[in-house]
Amino acid sequence: FPDMYAFTLRVISCLCIFQGGVFSEECSYGVFGKRETFLVPAGGSLSLFCVVQHCGGNWTGNWKRQNLTTSTTVENSARHRFTIGPVSANQSKLHLKILSVRESDEGFYTWNVKWSDGSHDVSHWMQVNVTKGVAFERKPLHRVLVCTGAFLCLPVILGLARCLSSEVKQQPHPRIESVCGVFDLVEVSHSFISSYMLQLLYADISQDALRNQKAQREPVEPTVYSTVRFF
Structure with missing residues (x-):
């Protein structure tokens, strides 16, 4: 039993120390914010925030x-709006929203x-x-107008595409006519060559006939006999 009694005392002591440490922890004051660089276009909006642990x-x-020359306090106005919202019993979150950002911002x-003790x-x-x-920033009305214009232009674009495609299909006809003309020229040339060859053939035959007739009309030369006498 003495060992059991000693173990119980140790457990109670540890619990007391742990509980005392938890409740004795003090809340530390401070301001927490993220170091960051913001690039904002002129006319846009910006939101900054930080957390105060009070x-x-x-x-x-x-x-x-x-800035490089002055340090000023940002007053709550139509363009500069700051709000404070609770995060917990010990913390609050501060927002600064800047509307219509200018170069002066x-x-x-x-x-x-x-703090309450006068420190900063x-x-x-x-x-x-x-x-x-x-x-x-595109407004919903602007988006609706853009979509409507796109739908209205779609039939016009399809009609133009159809007309262009029909014109492209009709273009090969002159080529067919030219091909037909080529065939006609070939036929004419072939007929001309055939007639020319026939004329040459007729001329050759006529020349042969004339030669034969001339040969028949020429008289046969008489044979001359001579006598040789020896003395």
């Missing part, structure tokens, strides 16, 4: 913007918090660069 205490703060942004704390700097491009 541990349930009182605090105040504001957004700061700093370019710079480094941070959240500056003031800031979040990481978030860099905002404004580009020259203009953001263009």
Whole structure:
């Protein structure tokens, strides 16, 4: 039993130490934000945020913007809207939304918090660069108009394609006519050559007949006999 009693005391001591450590843990104050660079086109919108861990205490703060020359406080306005929402009993999330971004909005942004004891704390700097491009958001009406125009143009495109295909099919006819003309020319040439050959044949036969007639009409030369006398 003494060993059992000692083991029980050790377990109770460990539980007390663990419970005391959990409840004695203190909440640390701070501001948490991600260091990041944003490229925003002129006329677009931008949203920045950070988390304040206040541990349930009182605090105040504001957004700061700093560039190469000045440091200013971002006031809540029609273009600059910031809101605060609870994350837990010890944390709150701060949002800064900038509408219709201008070149004057370019710079480094941070959240500056003031605690109840008068101390200050800031979040990481978030860099905002404004580009020259203009953001263009297509509205649903614009998309509907584009789709309607595409459907209306489709029959016209199909009609033009059909007309072009029919014209392409009709183009080989002149080639057939030219081929027929070639055949006619070949036939004419063949007939001309045949007649010319017949004329040559007739001429050859006529010349042979004339030679035969001439040979028959020539008189036969008489035979002359001579006598030779010896003295």
